[in-house]
Amino acid sequence: MNLILLFPEDFTGAGEVRLHDRRLTHITEVHRAEVGDCLKVGMINGAVGQGKVIAIDQQEAVLRVNLTREPPAALPLTLIMALPRPKMFKRTLQTAATLGVKELWLINSYRVDKSYWGSPLLEPAGLQEHLLLGLEQAGDTVLPQVHLRKRFKPFVEDELPQLCEGKRALLAHPYDAQPCPKPSDEPTLLAVGPEGGFIPYEVEKLVDAGLAPIHLGSRILRVETAIPFLLAKLFPIGP
Template sequence: MNLLLLFDEDFQPDGTARLTGRRAQHAREVLKAEPGESLRVGRLNGLTGTGEVLENSPGVLHLRVDLTEAPPPRAGVDLLLAIPRPKALKKVLPAVASLGVDRIVLVNAARVEKSYFDSKVLNEAFVRELLLQGLEQARDTRLPEVLIRERFRPFVEDELDTVFGPEALRLLPHPPAAHSLQAGDIASATRVVLAIGPDGGWVPFEAQLLEAHAFQPFSLGPRILRVETAVPVLLGQVTLLKAPAP
């Protein structure tokens, strides 16, 4: 944990913050923070800074907080992701939060097992906890928005433009494509949407429907990657290509 996240309910009338549960336990047992020491803290969806330890007793961490710094800049990337295996999703969600993704739409697809929708990983509280872990790792405070859609075609035809906006550059990693990611005009894009399929890939109908809605197919090369590998690789490449030249 590289950042202790503070929630609105943690703050006291005098401006200090009192933390309980996992965060307080981490500060006591792992960080072994003593009164007078400073910890890196950040307010959820707000600024980051330092927290001076006033008390670190079993179950309670009391901090004097000074928040003056902006969190890391956003990546300018959204993600349309066919729901992966629950074990993979538990790795993907912290990763996308730590990489600064703003919006994640988890969508059904032909090669998504219907049982995935019954997994506890899709529980709102479970999703939030995984995202918070990613923010703590990256010293970020901005919580991504997560939407879950059980019907692929209605989402693409009826909601996609509203959710992602018409101005975003839409990219479709799809093995049959001939062009590389570098061939796209990513550097000039203000926002990018990546549509990443399940381990078995998008079926032809799904890929064609996405292309009909302005997604540009590209290839990652001859290697076939699992979703939990493909997501951070793609996000890293897109973020690098979007970055202004030094």
């Protein structure tokens, strides 16, 4: 937890918050904070700054906060991802939030097991839990927007072409594809398939919608490895 995220309900007065949950545990056991210490804090979907500990015990921590800076810039990316198996999905969701993805579309695919769509991870609370962990790691505050689409064909035919407008639209696909393009700050849409990749029919539909297949070389990567690798290749590393 490199950033302690704050929510409106934490505030008990102007510039003062009281924390009782896992954030208190982190403050006491990891930071080992004492009265007078300053911690990095941020308002959900808002600014970041410092929180000075003015009181702390086993029941609560009281911080006086001063939020003065904008959170890190978001990636100009719309990420489309075939729903991974739950264990991998947790890690991938956190990674996406850490790297600055702010728009994520989870879609179906022939190789996506139907049971995955029943995972509690897809409930709002499950999604938020892992997105918050990613934001805390990155020192970010802005929650990504997550969209669920259980039907592949209607999404690709009815929604995807509009999502591609004004963007370089790319499909991560290891076969019959061009090498990954050079880093750019231009708005980008990237689709990543399930383990085993999109089937030929799905690739054809995605290409028809405007996506250009790209590859990362001869190695076949797991989704959780491919996504950070792709984002590092597609976007310039900031200062």
